[in-house]
Amino acid sequence: MAVNEMLKLKVISHKSIRDKIVDALMRLGVIEFVDLPAVLGDKIQSFGVSRDSDGKTLSEMESFLNDLRLAIEFLGNVNENRKGLVDSILVEKISLSVDEFEERVKKVNYKEIVEEIRNLERKLVELKNKQTQLISDRKLLEQWKELEIPLEFFDEGTLKTAGVIGSLKLEEFDKFIESLKNNLSLWNIFYLPSSPQEKSFALVYLKEENEKLQLILRNYTFSAITLPKRKGLPKDVVKGIDRELIELDKEKESIINRLKSYSAFINDLKVIYDYLSIAFLKHKVNASFLTTSKVFMFEGWIRKKDKEKVEKLFKEYQGVVAYALEEPSPEEEVPVVIENCSVVKPFEVLTTLYGLPQYGRDIDPTPYVAPFFFVFFGLCLSDAGYGLIMALLIGWFLLKYGERIPLNAKKFGNLLFLGSISTIIFGALQGAWFNGLFNQLLWLKGLGSVLDRFKVIDPLEDPMKFLGMSLALGVIHIFLGLILKAYINIKQGKIKDALFDQIGWLWFLSSLLFFGGVKVGWFSSSLLKISQVLVILGAVFLVITQGREEKRVVKRGIKGILSLYGVMSYLSDVLSYSRILALSLGSAVIAMIVNMLANMVSKVPIIGIIVALLILIIGHTLSLLVNALGAFVHSTRLQYVEFFSKFYSGGGKAFEPFAIRTKFTNIAE
Numbered sequence: 267m268a269v270n271e272m273l274k275l276k277v278i279s280h281k282s283i284r285d286k287i288v289d290a291l292m293r294l295g296v297i298e299f300v301d302l303p304a305v306l307g308d309k310i311q312s313f314g315v316s317r318d319s320d321g322k323t324l325s326e327m328e329s330f331l332n333d334l335r336l337a338i339e340f341l342g343n344v345n346e347n348r349k350g351l352v353d354s355i356l357v358e359k360i361s362l363s364v365d366e367f368e369e370r371v372k373k374v375n376y377k378e379i380v381e382e383i384r385n386l387e388r389k390l391v392e393l394k395n396k397q398t399q400l401i402s403d404r405k406l407l408e409q410w411k412e413l414e415i416p417l418e419f420f421d422e423g424t425l426k427t428a429g430v431i432g433s434l435k436l437e438e439f440d441k442f443i444e445s446l447k448n449n450l451s452l453w454n455i456f457y458l459p460s461s462p463q464e465k466s467f468a469l470v471y472l473k474e475e476n477e478k479l480q481l482i483l484r485n486y487t488f489s490a491i492t493l494p495k496r497k498g499l500p501k502d503v504v505k506g507i508d509r510e511l512i513e514l515d516k517e518k519e520s521i522i523n524r525l526k527s528y529s530a531f532i533n534d535l536k537v538i539y540d541y542l543s544i545a546f547l548k549h550k551v552n553a554s555f556l557t558t559s560k561v562f563m564f565e566g567w568i569r570k571k572d573k574e575k576v577e578k579l580f581k582e583y584q585g586v587v588a589y590a591l592e593e594p595s596p597e598e599e600v601p602v603v604i605e606n607c608s609v610v611k612p613f614e615v616l617t618t619l620y621g622l623p624q625y626g627r628d629i630d631p632t633p634y635v636a637p638f639f640f641v642f643f644g645l646c647l648s649d650a651g652y653g654l655i656m657a658l659l660i661g662w663f664l665l666k667y668g669e670r671i672p673l674n675a676k677k678f679g680n681l682l683f684l685g686s687i688s689t690i691i692f693g694a695l696q697g698a699w700f701n702g703l704f705n706q707l708l709w710l711k712g713l714g715s716v717l718d719r720f721k722v723i724d725p726l727e728d729p730m731k732f733l734g735m736s737l738a739l740g741v742i743h744i745f746l747g748l749i750l751k752a753y754i755n756i757k758q759g760k761i762k763d764a765l766f767d768q769i770g771w772l773w774f775l776s777s778l779l780f781f782g783g784v785k786v787g788w789f790s791s792s793l794l795k796i797s798q799v800l801v802i803l804g805a806v807f808l809v810i811t812q813g814r815e816e817k818r819v820v821k822r823g824i825k826g827i828l829s830l831y832g833v834m835s836y837l838s839d840v841l842s843y844s845r846i847l848a849l850s851l852g853s854a855v856i857a858m859i860v861n862m863l864a865n866m867v868s869k870v871p872i873i874g875i876i877v878a879l880l881i882l883i884i885g886h887t888l889s890l891l892v893n894a895l896g897a898f899v900h901s902t903r904l905q906y907v908e909f910f911s912k913f914y915s916g917g918g919k920a921f922e923p924f925a926i927r928t929k930f931t932n933i934a935e
Contacts, residue, residue: 747912
């Protein structure tokens, strides 16, 4: 349950066995390569080495892989035997042996197939764009079917006449007509279907009066309508468009049928995609190597526990491989792997979301996050009925699709499942089963009374007690954060920092709590003087130690006194945990309102029961979704803001070993 220890592997070997070494390391899946050319920069030339890669080949491979992926996705979309949404997202992998894997690549002329699919796809996109344009033109011209003027007239006119087509604001139209009457000698206007705000029209006028018309139009907000580049009367053009649309449909159908004929190759293409992805990854890794005419060299990170695997591999190439394993230096950015037991592993999602620990500086916070997140989530959602539904749904989903779900998504699913178990436990302890729904239904009252026996506390009946419990959890959480920071400082040899900063504050804050406990009667009043002395000593300790980095005594004293204001920050942090009560109450009140509405409606004869059931199902579903989201967000916030701020920095780089990663296939060795 910690951050894995890492070693740096440095290797120099003869070029003749490079591919064998790369293949073997890929199968082992234990090393993350360092990009040596990037690390050395301009020094490469002075060392007489060069980058061991052809950038052009990498670029071409990446481009083809992208085309292949798009072709697979497109074939999947036109496939008539498409499965449901979940099945299409969580693809069931194709299982095959290494020999079958390579054989499948050899037997299919995949380059031609991919090129043909991509061409058909592009043609289909062109047809769809053309269809959209035709439909848009048709919609426009359909309104003008009564206009007995050919469309080309508005572009070309005749020897003596011309035309414009457009619209004006309705309130300007009468004035516009008046201007036409006063300035043009001969014109005619044809009204077109208009909106309530604008008047659309086609205007025919004498060409010789074009300048006059333009002067008139400039005085109004005239908007010219862009006409389709077609010839003929609108009604005839509409008929022509209809014929074109029919032809387009036939052409699209023909292309889709041709694409469907390639569906038989979809599994072959998936296998080839994985094969080429592996080849691409090997080429990419070679780009991080350095080479001369005879040898190649590389560096990488491995976990200390994989040391024997690597040594065993290089024993096979004794005499042509030289290697060294070194402890990382403090200046190096070392990739991080955290490893926890199966119960804690799902909570790694929360650590990863915030940022992995920095190697050598942080500890893995996951084991400490796990119990608190478990408790906070259950207390925030706090309805055993909701927890039971979540557990059943998530459990079913994980059992049915577990093998297909990516690792991180599976961890998240397991985290929510544990959260639902926590909700059942803490909901039952609060007697919340859909907030008393069972007690309101006659035929379930017996079950309701049995479940009520597990009730320990009800936030609705005793909110102050629940608030006290929430704040107490906050105090424990924050104190643990300070203890962990003290541990990290001691581990790094910063004994003074641990003593003066974390242990000093723990002492002062504990003394204040003790003093407060005596004042409110939790402890005997005879301890009052002892508690006062402890508080004063704690405060003096902080005043003396908190400004220790200052050289001047006065400045040191002022900084020490001001540091006592930090107690307000801790108080604020503890009060943040009151959100546990707020969320628990929110969940209970929403569920109560849903039950109340359903109860009221159920009294309506005949239809009442049906409507009440609908209200219960929809209302509790929405309540579950909203409150589960709130429980997750606020439980996570308490970890990130109140807890992590005491000891954790994060920002570590994840370890990404060079290994066989396939998207569509499972390859048996």
